Amino acid sequence: MESVVQSLAVENNNKIVLLVCDGLGGLPLTPDGRTELESAATPNLDALAGISECGLHLPIDVGITPGSAPGHLALFGYEPVDYPIGRGVVAATGIGFPIHAGDVAVRLNFATRDERGNITDRRAGRIPTEQCAELCEVIGKASIPGVELFVKPVKDYRACVIFRGKELSDHVADTDTQKTGVPPLDPVPTSEKGKKTAQVAKEFVRQALELLKDRHPANAVLLRGFAELPHIPSLKDRFQLAPVALAVYPDYKGVSRLVGMDVIEDLSDLNAQMTMLKKAWADHTFFFVHHKYTDSKGEDGNFEAKVKEIEKVDNIIPEILKLKPDVLIVTGDHSTPAKMKSHSSHPVPFLIHAADIRPSGCASFGERECAKGGWGVLRTPHLIRLALAYSGKLMKFGA
Amino acid sequence: MESVVQSLAVENNNKIVLLVCDGLGGLPLTPDGRTELESAATPNLDALAGISECGLHLPIDVGITPGSAPGHLALFGYEPVDYPIGRGVVAATGIGFPIHAGDVAVRLNFATRDERGNITDRRAGRIPTEQCAELCEVIGKASIPGVELFVKPVKDYRACVIFRGKELSDHVADTDTQKTGVPPLDPVPTSEKGKKTAQVAKEFVRQALELLKDRHPANAVLLRGFAELPHIPSLKDRFQLAPVALAVYPDYKGVSRLVGMDVIEDLSDLNAQMTMLKKAWADHTFFFVHHKYTDSKGEDGNFEAKVKEIEKVDNIIPEILKLKPDVLIVTGDHSTPAKMKSHSSHPVPFLIHAADIRPSGCASFGERECAKGGWGVLRTPHLIRLALAYSGKLMKFGA
Numbered sequence: 001m002e003s004v005v006q007s008l009a010v011e012n013n014n015k016i017v018l019l020v021c022d023g024l025g026g027l028p029l030t031p032d033g034r035t036e037l038e039s040a041a042t043p044n045l046d047a048l049a050g051i052s053e054c055g056l057h058l059p060i061d062v063g064i065t066p067g068s069a070p071g072h073l074a075l076f077g078y079e080p081v082d083y084p085i086g087r088g089v090v091a092a093t094g095i096g097f098p099i100h101a102g103d104v105a106v107r108l109n110f111a112t113r114d115e116r117g118n119i120t121d122r123r124a125g126r127i128p129t130e131q132c133a134e135l136c137e138v139i140g141k142a143s144i145p146g147v148e149l150f151v152k153p154v155k156d157y158r159a160c161v162i163f164r165g166k167e168l169s170d171h172v173a174d175t176d177t178q179k180t181g182v183p184p185l186d187p188v189p190t191s192e193k194g195k196k197t198a199q200v201a202k203e204f205v206r207q208a209l210e211l212l213k214d215r216h217p218a219n220a221v222l223l224r225g226f227a228e229l230p231h232i233p234s235l236k237d238r239f240q241l242a243p244v245a246l247a248v249y250p251d252y253k254g255v256s257r258l259v260g261m262d263v264i265e266d267l268s269d270l271n272a273q274m275t276m277l278k279k280a281w282a283d284h285t286f287f288f289v290h291h292k293y294t295d296s297k298g299e300d301g302n303f304e305a306k307v308k309e310i311e312k313v314d315n316i317i318p319e320i321l322k323l324k325p326d327v328l329i330v331t332g333d334h335s336t337p338a339k340m341k342s343h344s345s346h347p348v349p350f351l352i353h354a355a356d357i358r359p360s361g362c363a364s365f366g367e368r369e370c371a372k373g374g375w376g377v378l379r380t381p382h383l384i385r386l387a388l389a390y391s392g393k394l395m396k397f398g399a
Numbered sequence: 400m401e402s403v404v405q406s407l408a409v410e411n412n413n414k415i416v417l418l419v420c421d422g423l424g425g426l427p428l429t430p431d432g433r434t435e436l437e438s439a440a441t442p443n444l445d446a447l448a449g450i451s452e453c454g455l456h457l458p459i460d461v462g463i464t465p466g467s468a469p470g471h472l473a474l475f476g477y478e479p480v481d482y483p484i485g486r487g488v489v490a491a492t493g494i495g496f497p498i499h500a501g502d503v504a505v506r507l508n509f510a511t512r513d514e515r516g517n518i519t520d521r522r523a524g525r526i527p528t529e530q531c532a533e534l535c536e537v538i539g540k541a542s543i544p545g546v547e548l549f550v551k552p553v554k555d556y557r558a559c560v561i562f563r564g565k566e567l568s569d570h571v572a573d574t575d576t577q578k579t580g581v582p583p584l585d586p587v588p589t590s591e592k593g594k595k596t597a598q599v600a601k602e603f604v605r606q607a608l609e610l611l612k613d614r615h616p617a618n619a620v621l622l623r624g625f626a627e628l629p630h631i632p633s634l635k636d637r638f639q640l641a642p643v644a645l646a647v648y649p650d651y652k653g654v655s656r657l658v659g660m661d662v663i664e665d666l667s668d669l670n671a672q673m674t675m676l677k678k679a680w681a682d683h684t685f686f687f688v689h690h691k692y693t694d695s696k697g698e699d700g701n702f703e704a705k706v707k708e709i710e711k712v713d714n715i716i717p718e719i720l721k722l723k724p725d726v727l728i729v730t731g732d733h734s735t736p737a738k739m740k741s742h743s744s745h746p747v748p749f750l751i752h753a754a755d756i757r758p759s760g761c762a763s764f765g766e767r768e769c770a771k772g773g774w775g776v777l778r779t780p781h782l783i784r785l786a787l788a789y790s791g792k793l794m795k796f797g798a
Contacts, residue, residue: 031450031758056773060796061400063784064407067797080797081403087798225798340755343795345788347773367757371773 002079002238004397005385011240014326014391017277017287018384020075021313022068022252023295024332025348025367027339029303036294036303036338037349038366040310044317045330045351049365053357055375056347056367057383059334065345068295071333072255074380076235076288085258086170086227091160094254096263097152099229104168104197107225108151108159109176110135110218117183122176123157124218132159135218142207147200154250157218163200169193169228172201176222184222197226234260235286239388244280246273247290256288270312274319281323285391289320295343298336306338326391327354329383330365347377354390401478401637403796404784410639413725413790416676416686417783419474420712421467421651422694423731424747424766426738428702435693435702435737436748437765439709443716444729444750448764452756454774455746455766456782458733464744467694470732471654473779475634475687484657485569485626490559493653495664496551498628503567503596506624507550507558508575509534509617516582521575522556523617531558534617541606546599553649556617562599568592568627571600575621583621596625633659634685638787643679645672646689655687669711673718680722688719694742697735705737725790726753728782729764746776753789 026036059066059074060081069090070080088105099105110132112121127135133153140151147165154160171194175184187201205221212219235241237260245256245263253263262284264276273289280287291313297306313330320328331350334343349370351362360373371377388394425435458465458473459480468489469479487504498504509531511520526534532552539550546564553559570593574583586600604620611618634640636659644655644662652662661683663675672688679686690712696705712729719727730749733742748769750761759772770776787793 027755027757035757060403061784062777062781063788063793064404065788065793065795067795070797081400085797090798337755344755345785345793346757368760368773371759372771376775377773 005394006238008395008397009238009240009388010393010395012392013285014393015281015285015287015323016327016387016391017289017320017325017329018075018387019289019313019320019328019330020072021291021294021310021330021332023298023334023336023343024310025335025337025344025346026298026306027337027344027346029339035367036298036306037310038368040307040314042310042314042365044314045365048317048330048353049351049362049369051359052351052353053375053386054349054351054360054362054365054370054373055378056370057331057350057378057380058347059380063345065343066334067343068251068333069255072252073259075331075333075383076259077239077381077384078232078259079381083230083232085230085255087225088160088227089229089258090251090254091154091158092152092162092254093257094250095152095154095160096253096257097150097160097162099162100164101229101231102164102168103229104163104170105227106161106201106223108161109222109224110157110159111220111222112217113183113220119180119182119184119220119222121217122178122180122222127157127218129153129155131218132157135212135215138215139208139211139221141211142204144200144203149204161204161223163197165200168197168200170197170226172198172226174224175205176224184220187223230258232258236260239384240393241286242284243286243288244284245288245290246276246280247288248273249290249292252290252292261288270316274316277320278323294332295336298338299341301338301341303338327352327387329387331383348380350383352383352386352390356390404793405637407794407796408637408639408787409792409794411791412684413792414680414684414686414722415726415786415790416688416719416724416728417474417786418688418712418719418727418729419471420690420693420709420729420731422697422733422735422742423709424734424736424743424745425697425705426736426743426745428738434766435697435705436709437767439706439713441709441713441764443713444764447716447729447752448750448761448768450758451750451752452774452785453748453750453759453761453764453769453772454777455769456730456749456777456779457746458779462744464742465733466742467650467732468654471651472658474730474732474782475658476638476780476783477631477658478780482629482631484629484654486624487559487626488628488657489650489653490553490557491551491561491653492656493649494551494553494559495652496549496559496561498561499563500628501563501567502628503562503569504626505560505600505622507560508621508623509556509558510619510621511616512582512619518579518581518583518619518621520616521577521579521621526556526617528552528554530617531556534611534614537614538607538610538620540610541603543599543602548603560603560622562596564599567596567599569596569625571597571625573623574604575623583619586622629657631657635659638783639792640685641683642685642687643683644687644689645675645679646687647672648689648691651689651691660687669715673715676719677722693731694735697737698740700737700740702737726751726786728786730782747779749782751782751785751789755789
């Protein structure tokens with residue numbers, strides 16, 4: 001069906017806004033209680049739900065809890081299991097590193113080791129980003145014949161290393177044991193294909209330890225998530241969209257870049273995102289607006305704070321509507337119930353508003369109201385098709 | 400997706416109870432009437448439905464009526480069309496025969512034939528099980544070079560024969576024409592692979608008829624459902640479960656053994672099942688409790704009797720809840736509407752109760768209330784994923 005959709009996609013100037021409240025879906029704290037979204041005072045979203053099509057969507061499949069990258073890929077119309085994205089690639093694209101096909105990107109954490117080589121702190125005392133950047137330059141001096149390498153800071157003690165060269169592969173296991181009191185593992189290949197890369201990584205770690213030997217607390221490195229760039233066709237190629245991402249957090253910018261979105265940098269909050277949304281309006285047709293803190297508060301287990309974040313999003317709805325988008329979707333990439341303090345497998349509520357729709361007649365925007373909407377539980381990758389259809393971007397199938 | 404789920408499954412000690420009322424789904428006798436489940440007085444199930452996720456599930460696919468074995472396989476998380484189970488294997492595993500890979504098991508019915516060899520009674524006057532056992536010993540004396548054979552009684556006139564030897568295959572057609580007044584068919588191969596087995600079976604039938612020649616009314620045998628053991632990965636391998644079956648009837652124990660469940664023998668009724676459930680609690684994580692008589696009464700066309708059987712199941716709900724299962728599913732393996740006196744294709748109501756769920760807010764446990772639950776119509780093999788998710792047995796997909 002993906003190729004059918006691609007063959008039917010046509011370009012026009014109609015505008016689609018995809019507003020993602022990360023981890024939007026929730027759970028009631030007691031069986032007879034309300035979820036975070038059901039509890040929030042959301043007059044704008046409730047009014048919109050009444051004149052929208054509403055439903056629930058499932059990013060991966062029944063019972064599967066999505067990570068952030070697959071959750072977003074699904075919202076962008078991609079089957080997550082067909083496009084696995086490794087941690088290293090999420091990190092590298094998140095900071096805007098121009099990763100190439102064939103590169104191997106790896107998450108690198110600075111850590112602390114004792115004189116026997118055992119890890120004593122997997123986060124090197126959470127060194128600040130500036131120090132991380134300096135240390136990246138230090139270990140970036142490592143030199144391996146036939147391989148170009150780049151070491152780049154991400155945030156705090158987190159960095160990433162990109163290996164570029166011939167016949168590299170991501171078939172290499174993590175060196176991070178996720179434990180303290182033991183030494184890191186050597187990088188070992190997980191298949192024949194990973195042999196050369198494992199050797200390269202081992203030599204890199206050897207040189208990095210030498211270069212860091214007087215740099216307590218950041219005197220060790222841990223490698224996780226060896227990953228190659230997956231081949232992901234762009235939103236332009238698949239759906240004839242001119243997409244732009246308005247996200248604060250690096251990881252979401254990273255996933256957006258992987259599907260060929262323009263990415264607007266240096267956005268600090270929803271106000272800045274709204275300002276830039278207006279500026280980007282004329283030159284794009286697909287606008288991905290991402291709000292992180294609904295998920296963060298859910299992960300913290302702070303029900304009330306998540307409610308407040310939802311209410312902040314409700315506040316910007318009138319501003320978005322003033323732009324008269326042809327299609328507006330409001331939803332999440334997965335559920336993060338405060339009750340569970342984690343992502344969960346529960347379906348995610350959505351509303352889709354456009355001129356030519358069949359309103360579900362939901363009384364408000366909430367999980368249980370959306371469950372009554374005519375769509376039931378949709379697979380998330382299908383959601384974008386509704387947006388394309390309702391903005392006139394999909395031709396008729398057959399005569 | 401099955402391999403994704405398998406790769407995400409983790410072991411823990413949380414407990415899942417799957418309570419199956421065989422043939423639970425029903426139909427109203429008149430268009431404005433209630434189904435069996437909707438008619439039953441089920442205060443415990445109704446209260447539970449109010450604080451559970453509810454829905455309907457489809458074991459095979461839209462419009463397909465499931466047999467008992469595929470209905471149960473689907474509940475255990477297996478796509479029934481991927482794991483066809485022949486009648487012979489269901490019979491052999493049902494009586495606890497230790498069938499091996501490569502064995503061919505066949506259902507054998509004792510029958511009556513006249514002097515011309517035509518079948519006059521396909522059930523040999525429904526001889527009692529004791530006589531069946533004696534006759535199994537008689538025809539078990541048949542001897543075929545290079546083939547070991549076992550003839551075992553099942554119930555009444557029903558038995559099974561297992562052929563063990565090299566290069567046997569289940570590619571052999573039934574000898575039972577399902578008619579009287581005609582002779583049975585010879586066993587004929589349905590492909591090249593079945594040639595040897597067809598010859599073995601033909602010789603077995605020849606000797607059996609000789610051994611039974613003075614045994615009126617059971618002086619003939621009919622063979623049905625040549626079947627080899629399918630390769631079914633166990634619930635332990637697929638989902639990291641430690642499963643146990645608490646069923647009264649042999650066929651359900653048979654299907655349970657095929658997916659690697661421990662099977663508790665000599666259970667006479669729901670009381671015995673509850674007693675053994677408590678005893679098995681500490682050492683298992685997945686408990687399959689099976690109640691047969693909802694189906695039996697449906698097959699009899701006895702609407703009121705099926706209602707009573709549902710009410711018996713409602714009575715044991717408090718006992719199950721006292722054990723504090725982490726997840727409790729109550730459902731059926733298919734529908735058996737008394738109105739139709741047979742299995743049917745209609746979706747089957749379910750409820751799933753756990754701590755971290757989003758209650759559907761159903762007013763009672765019934766087909767039409769479940770249809771309003773957020774899940775709509777699920778495929779049955781996905782149901783176990785919800786149980787795994789809600790008991791913390793599935794990791795997150797992707798970074």
